[in-house]
Amino acid sequence: MEHDWQAFREGLLAWYRPDRRPMPWKENTDPYRIWLSEIILQQTRVEQGWPYFERFVAAYPTVGELAAAPDDAVMKLWEGLGYYSRARNLLRAARTVTAEHDGRFPDTYAGLLALPGIGPYTAAAIASFAFDRQVAVLDGNVFRVLARYAGDATPTTTGPGRKHFQQLAERALGDTPAARFNQAIMDFGALVCTPKLADCAHCPLATSCRALAEEKVYALPLKKRKTAVRTRYFHYLVIKDEQERYLLEQRPAGDIWQSLYQFPLVEAERIDLSLPRLTAHPNWPADLAPDPLRHMRRSGVYRHQLSHQTIGAVFHVLSVGDLTAPAYPPSGMLVVPRAEFERYALPRIITRFLEDTSLTLGF
DNA sequence: GATTCGTGGCT
């Protein structure tokens, strides 16, 4: 059960070159930039998060400026990146740092962990990268590299499993500088010891890798099966008046896309519902009178895959005379000119519809 | 501790 962590360290650090995986925040110790990048990169590929990082830094160069930003502006900058609770917690944390910590990030693991949106991984990353604290990060890369090197089939998805690998990571870290070690092991997992098609032929740790010796590379790390995805059917009501104004509503807490905006939504049990059946549906907005609405067209079915849900959506385009008349808007809804959509953060399934529609119609 | 929270790329 003993493994040569000394050889692991030396091989890893000899392999490491920071410029193998350039990142705008690498070799930089500004806690704000490191924190921002780490939140953006949670469960997100570097290539996908990079432009968001650049836009956030440009819009909000300091944590104080971010703290002063309106909620909707931050959500809009986050639009399309997913896991929107990250954006809400980002703002909460910025305001906490500004109001309660004199604008400076806590410089300890425990202090960082107390901020919203900062969990064990992110606290360790900031503590080591920005403050040179001797803590080992544990992310998807580290799980995979350690499980394979040690030939360790402990499930990584349980509490005890997590603890086990944290100890392994700390043993591997030893007294090497944590910032460099952490970046090295994550780069190594991303570039060499990859989930599929791992580059074992050129691996500097191959001679002491237990998974390779036992031909278990692709059996590790071991994870427990995940739960099934459920299917939901969304009927969006694209209600447009003669002045190109639309109804929008904000999504509530307790469901996907919390605090993003959308067209009024009727969720139903099936996707093939006619408009008359839709207006009679229990989920039809209570104070939205169907009578003045004229059915213009109906989109095809948009399919959207989330991690635990499959969404099927249809957009019903309806016209009405004047959304500024006294009968409007229904409670909880906004009347928004098409030109002002850009101020509202929308889920990807809606921006996809808008992109399609703006090409075919003068939408 | 099991579930839930997005989106996109890859096989």
Added chain:
DNA sequence: TAGCCAAGAAT
């Protein structure tokens, strides 16, 4: 195609 995975965290 359907599933896996990505610098995870909150509930």
